[in-house]
Ligand SMILES: Nc1ncnc2c1ncn2[C@@H]1O[C@H](COP(=O)(O)OP(=O)(O)OP(=O)(O)O)[C@@H](O)[C@H]1O
């Protein structure tokens with residue numbers, strides 16, 4: 130049987146609707162498949178949302194409590210004890226804005242980073258574009274974000290009525306862009322980590338720790354204005370810094386963000402996202418052999 | 421009809437041993453050591469000799485073509501590579517070599533209930549599972565009532581599936597899968613679930629799917645189901661196609677493959693519940709493994725009732741086609757001592773035709789659960805001997821029972 134020795138003979142393969150071959154290029158991401166499985170993205174979002182909602186005793190209340198308690202702790206530790214400036218914004222509002230934004234990014238990263246390990250059993254039994262899972266995670270988290278963001282708005286209105294020096298302005302329209310940037314960054318890093326954890330199991334332990342460190346490298350508990358101007362460029366390499374600063378600038382009227390910083394942040398997000406998806410795509414095709 | 425699946429020289433290599441279980445720090449340590457010219461602290465003794473682990477070919481140069489509308493039974497022993505082949509066809513894993521061409525939409529069912537979420541209701545899980553298997557929402561909505569009907573879980577449809585009995589769970593899962601309507605359907609050993617009645621219903625459903633002209637590739641160890649559904653069989657052994665032909669030929673070849681004659685059974689462990697001590701098949705004059713068709717064959721069952729009374733010994737004799745040629749029990753004995761520990765079954769001459777047989781033994785109490793069910797307790801062959809052997813060829817007689825059972829005048 131030597132007749133198949135030339136697999137790429139000029140045979141007409143167009144009559145087949147699918148041709149499965151061993152090789153697949155690094156850049157060969159099946160976008161069209163992803164589109165065909167858009168219903169599945171919706172179903173996973175539903176599953177995750179309903180699943181968490183039903184499992185916790187406190188239900189949606191939990192989504193309020195988490196940022197609320199974090200804010201209280203930050204207000205006491207960083208505001209009262211360490212006395213770090215909050216740019217004349219009332220400390221609870223300042224921390225809550227940082228926490229709500231940071232939480233969305235951190236959730237995206239942490240939940241997508243377990244994609245392969247948490248879904249090993251499904252991956253071994255059925256085919257669908259694996260990217261469906263991290264993408265649906267990012268969307269599910271958007272629902273959580275909406276709940277927490279409404280909490281933030283409530284607190285904002287409360288302080289505004291009290292006459293606090295906060296100035297929401299037309300720049301609030303930038304919020305969708307900020308969310309897309311955070312989703313891209315979280316998805317990119319998460320995909321990268323989940324691909325690497327298939328090889329190095331101990332990496333998953335490091336993720337929680339890494340996210341914690343990253344938070345202190347972002348302007349969650351301090352404003353960028355506290356950093357000496359000659360060092361700001363370094364911090365701004367981290368896209369979360371201009372994102373959070375821009376959010377505060379738009380909703381609270383305080384912050385020192387500049388357009389070029391946001392643009393650079395967006396560039397970093399896109400690069401990270403592409404890198405993450407490519408690595409993920411590469412690992413996806415051999416993963417089910419190694420479970 | 422045109423081809424629906426073409427498999428060209430497909431091979432699949434797995435790496436044996438522990439892979440991808442390393443820790444990042446170990447990798448870094450190894451690299452650091454190698455860079456400084458020291459011995460790798462994590463290399464195993466002798467690892468250098470073998471290179472990067474051992475390779476194992478689960479599939480080795482598979483070739484076949486399936487026409488649209490054919491129903492194919494893929495059979496083979498454990499580890500033959502059936503599931504691996506199905507995984508490649510359904511794109512769960514990629515081949516190491518070769519190429520697979522498919523025409524039309526593909527759905528595969530390698531496990532029932534993939535992706536079921538225990539917290540979600542039956543209703544929600546139908547949608548989730550259906551979507552995972554590749555259905556569109558609109559399609560599921562259209563078939564929803566049929567699915568619920570088939571699964572017989574109407575009352576519980578709004579209950580979380582974690583409260584389902586395992587039988588209900590499986591029924592629901594299978595019902596979703598049974599309503600997939602791809603052009604090519606790939607099914608791995610999933611029928612061995614649910615109770616006997618539901619299994620029958622599933623088989624019926626599969627038959628009607630096959631009747632709709634879909635292409636089906638079906639793996640099962642249940643030869644009866646394979647024979648009922650499939651028109652063509654492909655037999656795999658150690659990752660190679662050893663037979664590709666009519667379903668009957670393939671099943672016969674497969675059973676011949678696995679046949680190791682054993683004319684006696686001896687209990688290995690002795691549980692505290694009633695069990696068989698020994699089962700033997702004997703014939704006069706003494707024979708081993710192959711018995712003469714012209715003499716009575718005596719099967720003796722020695723049991724240990726462990727204090728229970730009124731036990732019944734049953735047997736099933738299956739031929740190489742998987743057909744039950746005999747199904748009987750000692751309730752048909754003329755007189756029976758309720759305390760007896762030995763039952764003897766006499767198989768008259770020509771009750772079994774020439775060929776290979778498996779005997780299953782069952783120890784039970786009437787209308788109660790079986791205490792012991794031994795599958796393939798004995799395996800033996802029946803052949804002509806003496807004058808008849810010289811005059812005829814065993815393969816000439818195709819009946820399940822021997823040709824001499826009938827009386828000619
Ligand atoms: N991920 C894996 N890594 C290494 N070896 C594997 C892997 N998956 C399967 N194998 C090996 O490949 C061979 C074929 O396995 P496969 O599951 O295809 O068998 P099968 O024909 O489906 O058997 P069964 O009837 O038991 O289901 C087996 O020897 C199995 O040990």
Ligand SMILES: [Mg+2]
Pocket residue numbers: 502503504608609
């Ligand atoms: Mg299998």
